[in-house]
Amino acid sequence: MKAAGLVKTWSERDVYAAAQERFDMLYKRFDTVVVSFSGGKDSTVCLHLALEAAAANGKLPVSAYFWDEEAIHPETIEYVERVRARDDVKLTWLCLPVKHRNACSRTTPYWYCWDPEQKPLWCRPIPQGAVTSAHWFRKGMTIPEASPYVYGRQYGTVCDIRGIRADESLRRLMSVMNRMEENWLQGARLGYNYPASPIYDWSVVDVWTAPMQHGWDYNRAYDLFYKVGVPFNDMRVCPPFGEEPLGALYRYAICWPELWDKMVRRVPGAATAARYSRTKLYGFGDQTLPEGVTSWREWCQRMLVLYPEPYRGLIAAKVASVIQMHKNKTARPIPEDTADPLSGLSWRFLANLVQRGDMKGRRQGKLNDAALKQMAQQGFTLAQLHAMEHDVSTRY
């Protein structure tokens, strides 16, 4: 944790005025400003703030790029089409075989949207005018890897605007708490591409207040999310088969039946995940050891074998790195069931990690929580636990 001790400090002006100033600065400082546009609510705010600042600086039309991830809501497509039709927006619509996580399946943990080899399975045809090949793109790149090339070096210094907000997760909060000045601007990728998060301090209410006050158009998928009971903070347009959205996969079936008909055959495991993603089969909720397995450690090893290479190796490496993290913190062996009070680790946790096939380590934050909880339960302070590590008599 860099610059620990920095805390949120509120100022007098509101987030809209602050963001206006940030966008204006970006248009003055960078050769090219481009909005990474997902069709979601946050990038809608960015697009409109960019339109305002670009107009004020004589830099219309606003450049934007959209990664079309194939299995996307019809409302998103309609909305992005409306944006593309605007005279003051120059939108690059990208339909490239980007690598995506498929958390539905053990045997096929990735899928590639618009994969030419799977054309008969595509959820929809490629929209007219979309970019379907690029000299800088090769199949298997991820969106973060490929994005800096959409507006390449020939555009000079490029500011890449994203609608990332600190409210969304601890990880995102940490990413803007590094320093006091220009905390929302990152260093250059590849020497010229500067990611920026100029609406980092916006709340979800702010994000909806802006279109409310200004009458902006927006993605109608959100109206549907509301109808099916999604809480405001959980409404996201994102690829459907990844770790986090998996629990809501069934929503596609009730919201977009025609799309779902295609999705269910698009990636292996989709139908199974739609039915069971919120159950133990997908590592959701409290796990119990299956009959005949005597320990979480054994279960962990047994499940690992179920993955084909190279994924088995990747997950094994993930497990090894988490175990190393434990060893760096304590000399205690990894407990079976209850979390270690310093590392938060247990074989039960590792078994869950293996079951999810979590190669990104998205659940790691839970370790800290588990450690803190266990520490409180055992009645130790952090200092006492650290002292035990150096006290020969309490070492294992």
Added chain:
Amino acid sequence: MTSAPATESPQITDFSFQPVSRVEWVHRSELKANDYNPNHVAPPELDLLLVSILADGWTQPIVTLPDLTIVDGFHRWTLAGDPRMEALYGGFVPVVRIQLDPVHSRMSTIRHNRARGIHGILPMAKIVTQMIQEGIAPEAILEGLGMEDEELSRLATQVGMPELAGTMGFTKEWTPGKKPV
């Protein structure tokens, strides 16, 4: 389904071989549950099932093995003991018996439960909105469709997200700063 037969289809008039042509009325005490049914019906849906049978009557028979072990219809059979049902049907339930081995009776149970669709949310919203426009009381919709207020109000809302979520003013800007001492 079309009501008129297609020109190519054979002219079949005898349907007596079909299970539904052999429905018999059996007293519920003669039926017994199977020991494997994985289907669980939560209380709101069980209430709705009762509403459904009371409103429409018996529209589908319970499927059993020859010895009256239930293959499909366990929850309807349970509800047949409800006093309101007893009053109407005297504890009798419509039954069709089919001959199945133990494996296929399990398969049949699961198929009866799984081979069904899911309601699209927009068509549901449209129906609910139409009912309200036609002057049906919300209470009647809640009862008739087995919904909570929450579901009905979400389905029926015509207001968009900006109006729903963006009614407050903007919050204040914040930046990372030193902890005040």
